[in-house]
Amino acid sequence: MNSEENSSSNGVQIRQLRRLPDFLQSVNLKYVKLGYHYLISHLLTLCLVPLMAVIIVEASRLNLDDIHQLWLQLQYNLVSVVLFSAFLVFGSTVYIMTRPRSVYLVDYSCYLPPSHLKVNYQQFMEHSMLTGDFDESSMEFQRKILERSGLGQETCVPEAMHYLPPRPSMAAAREEAEQVMFGALDKLFANTNVKPRDIGILVVNCSLFNPTPSLSAMIINKYKLRGNIRSFNLGGMGCSAGVIAVDLAKDMLQVHRNSYAIVVSTENITQNWYFGNKKSMLIPNCLFRVGGAAVLFSNKSADRRRSKYKLVHVVRTHCGANDKAFNCVYQEQDDAGKTGVSLSKDLMAIAGGALKTNITTLGPLVLPISEQILFFVTLVAKMLFNTKIKPYIPDFKLAFDHFCIHAGGRAVIDELEKNLQLLPVHAEASRMTLHRFGNTSSSSIWYELAYTEAKGRMRKGNRVWQIAFGSGFKCNSAVWVALQNVKPSPNNPWEDCIHRYPVQLNL
Numbered sequence: 077m078n079s080e081e082n083s084s085s086n087g088v089q090i091r092q093l094r095r096l097p098d099f100l101q102s103v104n105l106k107y108v109k110l111g112y113h114y115l116i117s118h119l120l121t122l123c124l125v126p127l128m129a130v131i132i133v134e135a136s137r138l139n140l141d142d143i144h145q146l147w148l149q150l151q152y153n154l155v156s157v158v159l160f161s162a163f164l165v166f167g168s169t170v171y172i173m174t175r176p177r178s179v180y181l182v183d184y185s186c187y188l189p190p191s192h193l194k195v196n197y198q199q200f201m202e203h204s205m206l207t208g209d210f211d212e213s214s215m216e217f218q219r220k221i222l223e224r225s226g227l228g229q230e231t232c233v234p235e236a237m238h239y240l241p242p243r244p245s246m247a248a249a250r251e252e253a254e255q256v257m258f259g260a261l262d263k264l265f266a267n268t269n270v271k272p273r274d275i276g277i278l279v280v281n282c283s284l285f286n287p288t289p290s291l292s293a294m295i296i297n298k299y300k301l302r303g304n305i306r307s308f309n310l311g312g313m314g315c316s317a318g319v320i321a322v323d324l325a326k327d328m329l330q331v332h333r334n335s336y337a338i339v340v341s342t343e344n345i346t347q348n349w350y351f352g353n354k355k356s357m358l359i360p361n362c363l364f365r366v367g368g369a370a371v372l373f374s375n376k377s378a379d380r381r382r383s384k385y386k387l388v389h390v391v392r393t394h395c396g397a398n399d400k401a402f403n404c405v406y407q408e409q410d411d412a413g414k415t416g417v418s419l420s421k422d423l424m425a426i427a428g429g430a431l432k433t434n435i436t437t438l439g440p441l442v443l444p445i446s447e448q449i450l451f452f453v454t455l456v457a458k459m460l461f462n463t464k465i466k467p468y469i470p471d472f473k474l475a476f477d478h479f480c481i482h483a484g485g486r487a488v489i490d491e492l493e494k495n496l497q498l499l500p501v502h503a504e505a506s507r508m509t510l511h512r513f514g515n516t517s518s519s520s521i522w523y524e525l526a527y528t529e530a531k532g533r534m535r536k537g538n539r540v541w542q543i544a545f546g547s548g549f550k551c552n553s554a555v556w557v558a559l560q561n562v563k564p565s566p567n568n569p570w571e572d573c574i575h576r577y578p579v580q581l582n583l
Contacts, residue, residue, distance in 0.1 A: 180383035184371040185263040189232035196229040209351040226486035231514035249346040256368035272299035277337035281310035281317035285344030314546025318518030342368030343517035350416030357416035367516025385556040393434040405547035430551035477538040480524040483510035530570040534562035
């Protein structure tokens with residue numbers, strides 16, 4: 077999905093002179109839109125202020141006789157007052173008892189692979205050549221993908237892939253899973269001072285490695301979690317499974333009071349490296365790298381003060397009913413019987429359609445009313461008057477302060493930045509995560525959030541949009557609000573290199 081074709085044309089190239097844009101007009105339009113947004117967003121307040129002023133003026137004119145008469149009126153209508161008060165108390169009680177419980181993100185931890193697992197472009201290509209599994213065409217294809225991928229020189233592959241020949245065994249895959257999951261969880265427990273036996277809910281997601289006993293059972297055995305823990309193991313759900321796991325943990329926390337929930341998101345590469353020559357199945361080799369994250373959630377009101385974020389919305393979109401969407405990311409065997417994951421040429425178009433469906437649902441939940449009115453008016457005008465009118469693209473920068481776009485590849489980030497009309501700073505966390513850690517699958521959105529924190533950009537009240545795509549095909553969104561000026565936790569994965577970022581990408 078990151079491959080590009082170089083095109084050349086013969087003939088004379090004519091360069092058209094372009095006039096400089098009218099910057100004054102652009103600035104004026106910008107301030108007109110900002111003024112419109114402020115007016116609509118605060119319309120209710122602007123209407124209520126005069127009303128409250130009138131009420132205060134009228135109340136100030138009341139004397140003691142007027143107040144006495146009002147009290148007598150209430151005494152004569154005692155039954156009505158009692159009934160109204162009882163109804164108010166009953167309604168308030170029902171609302172408090174049935175409203176959704178707040179879900180707090182106490183803290184999270186991302187796994188930082190040891191330095192001996194790092195692999196640069198040259199090492200990757202030399203190692204691939206020495207395995208003897210790839211022909212010349214496949215080697216050249218992988219070289220081009222790497223150069224255009226957006227990955228840096230410090231991404232990590234599992235231990236088994238550093239051997240010659242590689243050793244992709246079940247034991248090695250288990251070892252990779254243990255190193256990633258336990259490494260993230262050890263830091264999480266240390267940072268939060270939560271005891272493992274206090275955890276009531278455990279959700280683990282890993283798409284391609286699902287051994288018996290399960291990954292969730294491995295964690296329960298390692299940390300001796302309690303016997304009545306509600307544990308879940310999600311498999312085969314792709315890079316968007318991290319948001320799905322968050323959604324499941326949220327639903328469980330609505331049912332079980334005063335509970336802690338842990339979500340562990342990872343992917344396993346050891347047994348899923350492709351050793352064939354089918355180009356659509358070689359791309360994951362060039363993009364996917366070692367990584368994982370562990371996240372601690374709580375529904376305890378006492379944890380609000382120390383929590384980093386509050387979960388606001390989760391919106392999930394599944395396009396699996398469409399055959400093209402279902403098959404665009406597909407694990408299969410090639411003609412030589414070698415297993416890998418194939419990526420379709422239609423992937424970006426399908427991802428765009430899934431994103432459109434997702435933000436259609438998400439938009440009304442998060443966008444200010446000013447943007448919703450503009451979108452609705454443009455839609456009606458397009459339907460009634462002119463089909464050539466371009467649909468209005470809502471400005472999601474008015475709804476969110478930070479964007480965590482799944483670092484699936486440079487093309488994914490490019491397309492979302494373009495379609496959502498984001499600024500380079502909004503995609504910075506995603507691009508730098510891809511550069512430093514590669515595509516870590518479902519955990520990439522947590523490395524991106526950690527980057528924003530390490531840069532000191534997260535302020536109280538800031539809203540964060542995590543967007544993830546995955547096989548099936550799925551597009552899932554999670555929306556968070558910061559409960560404090562968030563500082564990076566100890567052992568933040570960026571703490572040893574954040575001073576070097578952002579880096580200039582020459583692609």
